[in-house]
Amino acid sequence: METSSNPFPVQPTGFLVGSYIALILYGLHLTQLHSYLSRYAYDSFRTRLLVLWVFTLSTFQVVIIITAGWKYFVGGLSDGGKIWGEFWDPLSVQDGL
Numbered sequence: 001m002e003t004s005s006n007p008f009p010v011q012p013t014g015f016l017v018g019s020y021i022a023l024i025l026y027g028l029h030l031t032q033l034h035s036y037l038s039r040y041a042y043d044s045f046r047t048r049l050l051v052l053w054v055f056t057l058s059t060f061q062v063v064i065i066i067t068a069g070w071k072y073f074v075g076g077l078s079d080g081g082k083i084w085g086e087f088w089d090p091l092s093v094q095d096g097l
Contacts, residue, residue, distance in 0.1 A: 015072060019065050026062050029055065 033055055040047075 012072070019069055022065050023062065026058060029058050
């Protein structure tokens with residue numbers, strides 16, 4: 001792996017472990033959403049809208065994680081590992097989510 005001038009280079013092991021943890025937490029989020037919608041279906045519209053908004057942001061975060069995983073692991077195999085020194089900008093959005 002080459003060195004990079006990027007202050008936040010992506011490391012394969014950390015990215016993989018972090019992705020697995022994020023996907024496990026997303027599964028728990030799905031379980032909580034199902035539980036909420038089955039028990040509190042008659043909450044106010046604003047409360048249900050807030051819950052669905054948080055779920056939408058969480059889903060967007062998982063899409064970025066999966067896309068980045070594809071970019072780094074599949075793309076990283078074809079370029080000899082040079083991509084690991086790069087930082088993909090949508091990962092900054094994912095951190096904000």
